[in-house]
Amino acid sequence: MARHSYDKAMYRLTTILTMLGNGERVRPPELAQEFGVTVRTIQKDLFERLAQLPIERQEDGSYLLTTQYRLATGPRTDETIVLELLASLVGQVHPDYRNTIKRILRGQPLARQNFHIELGFEDLEGHLDTFYLLKKALDYRQSLQFRYTTKHGKTGDYRADPYRLANFDGFWYLMARDCADSKLKTYYLKSMENVRVSQSTYSIDQATEKAIQDIYGTTLSNVWFRTDRYHVTLKAKGDAMRYISRNPAKNMEILEEHSSHLLLRMTYHRDLEVLSFVKRWIPDITIEDNPQLEQKLFCQVETYLEGRA
CATH class of the missing domain: 1.10.10.10 (Winged helix-like DNA-binding domain superfamily/Winged helix DNA-binding domain)
Structure with missing residues (x-):
């Protein structure tokens, strides 16, 4: 068969x-x-x-x-929770998946909606074929060829070995090893066109796999992949202190905890990561040990205020 x-x-x-x-x-x-x-x-x-x-x-x-014979059903509490969470999450990837999960979990007690989880996944409408194609290439370890437009508007042809489909801040990316320079890079899924799966297969590069685990599996959860990592000390008070203390981000370490403030150690690849985070929490977050970053922040805020004057 x-x-x-x-x-x-x-x-x-x-x-x-x-x-x-x-x-x-x-x-x-x-x-x-x-x-x-x-x-x-x-x-x-x-x-x-x-x-x-x-x-x-x-x-x-x-x-x-027969009534005397029944397969073991009745999932345990933890199994029921997992199934309900799955049903709540999967529809955010694509609306059609709601019906798919109902079909797969037919007969399970999932009629009630006990969980509401909003992860803000972008809609893949019009891009599901690409999504499925990338998944297939991952399954069979097949290289990819595609046309890609960068965020700066530069378009070119690429060949890469896929390693993960990843979601950062709600947006879908392909994490792949560029065959031209052997570097791990991220490609925004909706900017990929004319995707073709090669007949040739590839072997997992252990250095690349280790890099994924070391970088994305521990401290960082954003789309920017660079081997260089930096650290900055931040001071959080007020609303920022309350929210961060509840659930610090993967790239955030609480160094000191006081009644009035927190001292944090943030790991980052690019300055933009720190500046975006601090601007989100102004005035409750301050940069403590990097004058260069602080000056960049001042300039950006000043430019904004001048534009509003």
Whole structure:
């Protein structure tokens, strides 16, 4: 059996098994239409592939597990929480995924919406084909060729080995090793065009994988990837102190905690990261040990105020 057919059969059998395990009646004509197969195929599923289960035919032509036999259902509390969180999150990637998750989790007690989580994912409408293509290339370790427009408007052709699909601040990126200079870079998904999957495969570069773990897996969670890392000391008070103390960012370390303020150590790649963070919390955040950054901040604020005068 070809791999594609095997995967379809496994998905079909898993779905039927879940329905039976949850005490649902299954009807071959309906299942045949849902999965795009013949009624004979569904009957073969029930009486040959699932022959070890005590499946009984009902008077209305449906099939049901005997009342004395039920598969272990009733997920544990932690499993239920995970499923509910998954259902809440997945629709933010693309609206169609809401129906997909309902189909996959058919029969699970997810009718109530107990969680509301807003991560601000950008809408992938019009770019799902690219998303799926990148996922396929990742699965099979295939190199990519594509046309890309940088944030400065420069367009060029690229060849890269994909390592991750990543989401930073709600925006989707491809993390890939540029074949031209062997450097790990991030490419904004919606700026990628004419994406083609190469027939050639690549081997994971351990140095690149380690860089991903060291940089993105520990201190940083933004799109800018550079091997150089810097540190700056910040002082937080007021609202900034209250919010940061609740959940410090991955690149933020609390050095000292006082009743009136916090002293923080921020790890960053580019000055823009620090300046954006400080401007968000003005006047409750100050730069303590980097006059150059502080001067840049003064100039930006001054320019803004002059423009508003």
